[in-house]
Amino acid sequence: MSTTAILTEPKAKVEKNYLNVDHSIKSWLLTGDHKRIGIMYLVTISFFFALGSMFAGAIRLELTSPDGLFLESETYNKIFSAHGIVMVFFFLVPAVPAIFGNFLVPIMIGAKDVAFPRLNLMSYYMFLTAGILFLIGQIMGGVDTGWTFYTPYSSMYSNSQVGITIAAIFIGGFSSIFTGLNFVITIHKMRAPGMTWFRLPLFIWSIYGTSIVVILGTPVVAITLLLVVVERTMHIGIFSPDLGGDPVLFQHMFWFYSHPAVYIMVLPAFGIESELITAFARRRIFGYHFVAFSTLAISLLGFFVWGHHMFISGQSMYQGVVFSLISFLIAVPSAIKIFNWMSTLYKGNIRLQTPMIYALGFIGLFVVGGLTGLFLASIGTDVHLSATYFVIAHFHYVMVGGSVTAYLGAIHYWWPKMTGRLYHEGIARYNAFLVFIGFNLTFFPQFIVGYLGMPRRYHYYYFAPEFQAYHVMSSLGASVLAISLIVPACYLTYSLFLGPRASSNPWGTHGLEWTIASPPITANFDHLPIVTDEVYDYERLDREELLEENADGIEEPMPVKTF
């Protein structure tokens, strides 16, 4: 279990692992190995993240002036739509489950692979197809409906590539469904002997909750978007009042998925957070059962709050009030998680390495994101704030401050396991602070300008030039944020080729994934693991470490002062 990490192993002998077992392109494209599929997702999703970030950059640049700088309104509308679609459907929804879920779920539960490796590969190809279709749509002129595709604009009025973009999302949705199905079955049926439900790492619980939401919710949005295409192409009245349809019906059906989708994006981040906090506080998580069950509570309640996106849409007043009530209930499990993570720090032995800095940043940003949600869950205060920059700031605090921060933390934490290389800890640590600063500078001014009444999706704001100062601040922050995202791309890529080799457990942390080689062999484990210790059992780990220290007098097993 324990590790006496040798930081820079002699380069001479490299064990066979999942990366170097076969170098042919065919062996990658036709692989059934969950780790290789995870890496393929990492590459594809990183591409889309970069693309989405560039769209964001264009938006921020354009908004530095009330009259716009270099774009036509039509182009601007297409760019913010593309930003939303790419970030939601091609980054946030798949990122953590498809990359880290694929890589880690089988390893963490002690299995050789997911339940259906070929279905897993098909999921990847569906995702890739979706991505390519979306890009074709962009090349053909793009889409200008926003990522929400509100009818009747999308179904009757928009003159852009709605059909192909919806086809892309439809196919991408099925990719998510298959991945979710795979995980649920894997977690149910393939746990190693001794890996009971309550010995599962919390990351597995969150992937489990996410997968359930994906399976139940995604078909609804797929069908809804299909109906938009049906109305658009065949003029069968569903959402357009001109054809006898109901435009608000679309909002109901869309948010029935898209609110749970928020939890699809953030629940995996919660799982990562639990892993990082325990790993770097080096103690068992406080209130394991509460954290695990709050995940399930969020998954369940998440399906009953969609109407809070529609408080001022013309749905019945009483309906709105009920949705507001349920929205407040869902704040409770999120609060439980935050308090449990904080309590985990108590009496810990905290190491402030890069992943931990991201994890602590996550707590701060997520608390702000969550609490500003109260303004929007309260039906009275939502009246003014709905669809303003306040909402934009709120969900970026949750999605970027929460999900992306956790995602970056996860990359830094599992990078040595995935690639077998160590990155430069010093740069990474400073960069983590840069992310935090850049992020806050970008999105905090948006709370204020939103309260002042700046509507979202506005290309020009010459009606209200007094908003400019906030937009300039925000754009400045976006530049800092952009740098702080380019830097990791550089040092991580560098480490791939020139970074020192990682030991099997460079952080000295607990968990099945740290008992195997870095990078792991194709079958993950040399022999079937039998789990005998409790989850996050750092006391046992520390005891073993102490014994070994006494035995061979190695002073500090803790590594990762690199280069």
Next chain:
Amino acid sequence: MFNIPIVPIRASEFADQYDWLFYIILALTFFFTFVVGAVTLFLVIRYRRGTKVDRSHPPHENLPLEITWSVIPLVLGLVIFALGARQFIYFKTPPNNALEVYCVGKQWMWHFQHAESGVRENNALHLPMGVPVKITMISQDVIHALFIPEFRFQYQVVPGEYTQAWITPTRIGTYHLFCNMYCGTQHSEMGGYVYVMSRADYAKWSQNGGSDPEPMTLVQRGKLVFDRLNCASCHTTRDDDRAPTLDGVYGKLIHYTDGSSMVVDSARLREAIINPYNHVVQGYGNTMPEYQGAISEMDLFPLMEYLKTLGQVQAAKKGSESSTNPMFIPTAVKQRKLAVGALGSGHAESSSPTKNNLSVGEVSSSNRAPGN
């Protein structure tokens, strides 16, 4: 560039209430962010690696603690929920004496009609200070949202459905008017200004017809629509073979062929014109043409105002006394209302012609004549 506001102006009664709740939640947000931040920092510093502190027997679970930090957010949440719900119900429940304004959103402009005076305006809304205003909204095409930040007023403007909210302006000035639901290419330019004036100024403004090129009351305008569409060729003063009468139709309980019965309100009237076959009055068949696409929302509002007056001859005579808005009877408008009443009763000459009701006689001379 140097004009950098931090909080928006408060220019309505609702805004006062609104900000009160907003700042309560803001205080809670600051408090909890501070607590979480401070405690986390404290724990991280105290228990960072290498410090000499007691780390023995770290707790793994503590039920009372879990219950405490579940119940406190729950109770606080429920309190905020209750305050917010109360505020929203207030926002959605206009008082009976509210001044009516009709709003039509279309790509990419706002159109307003003042029910009381009949003044129409585009991309601008003039309102009197201190008078409750009920805004009834509908869209001609896609979904829009009428957003006046200084009033904390926002509601979506949906095609095919009337939405409603109300506000009482409390501060004279010029305020932003935005569309806050993405509606296509020029979404960001679908805006204008709201002008809050003193009651006297507003009265003067509406008497002069505002910026309306053809000032007329809504009922007069509705009459023009009624005649243009030739409604009276079937709908006469009594139920006959072809169509039921529209006299007194507004507010009447009507039974339909599908067994349902409804009290006729604006939404029902609109549906009966746009999609008449959804509910057909008992005793009649599918004979009325569908006006879907044949009549604009901007014509429907005046038409319905006119339909409301049909068969209310007696009521119209007393009309000006029992004005819908006792708080707001500037003399000029009162006079014009008299003219409206006269129109309904067929005695247009009883009101002296002014610049604004010059056309009254002309319109009323053709008052519902054919078909009787």
